[in-house]
Amino acid sequence: MRHKSFLTLFLMLALALSLSIGSKSFAGGDHMTDGSFSKASDLRLALNSLLREHVFLAAAATDAALGERNAEFQAAAGSLDANSVDLSKAVGSVYGLDAEKAFLPLWRKHIGFFVDYTVGVAANDKAKQEKAVADLVQYTKDFGAFIHSASPSHPTNVVAELVKTHVLTLKAVVDAQAAKNWAKADSEIRTAAGHMQMIADPLAQAIVNQFPNKFAQR
Amino acid sequence: MKIVLESFSLLILIFLFIFGLDLYRDGITNAESQSSKTETENIDIKLFSFKPDMVEIPVGTTVVWTNSDAIEHSVTNGTPDKLGGAFDSDFFTEGQTFTFTFDKPGTYPYFCKRHNSMMGEIKVVPAIP
Structure with missing residues (x-):
């Protein structure tokens, strides 16, 4: 069981790395002629990376919780919260300290519900x-x-629908983990992680459109 | 000589009229600004925060909270653990306001019932005689 847990974590990290590399390739359109990334693509990569990490860490935490592996759960939960703090800092870097302070408890709230x-x-x-x-x-x-x-360019209901899909895809992970259907659980983790791009990309684009000077090309 | 004196008197009258008018105008402006400063305080609810979140006002001041978020918020006296009971807007949504006049000195913490991490505080001090 323990061996499987480590194997799952290793596969998750490998998947995260490959997705991150994939995102960088995808962001090729933002390349400057000197090969450096634009600030806009940096932002998109950062959001994609943090949101996918959120899914992998959440899945690790729920797997440990369902398997009653308390120490492992505590470790995953701690890392998940560190990821939340990083996300809030990313929000703060764009919208300011008040937004950062407001975002963190709001984000943590959905983790609590999970x-x-x-x-x-x-x-x-x-x-x-x-x-x-x-x-x-x-x-x-x-x-x-x-x-x-x-x-404001993001309608409330559109964002709500995107987050609802995040909730449902992660719920599917938990249900598969609880049923000990590991193949389905891993497949659902991939689906849940992949969906985060649907949130990260438009969010990054909206931020760039909102603050064009801040994200001007290097 | 008489014409000179009359002209001089007229100049003085014109000067006093203009100067007096300016003083009058200044008085109105100051009274208005002082009035708006001591009688009404505006707090914006934006990005799930009360802005400003800490306010000090004299007794008798009316505070107006305006919800600029596209979701319901409340302005509820107390803390999530212990309600205060002095005021509770219940939920109001984007574009709506909640108004409350503070008649007694004291410190009034408040929060949003739907988003407990949203907190603010009104400190009411005795009015300056």
């Missing part, structure tokens, strides 16, 4: 699971409103 869902699944507590899903759906509207406030 913990609730995972605990509900582990205990086979349907009511707890349903409450957590309802909280997560409600949360998608909050997150949509936050992004809309920061970048």
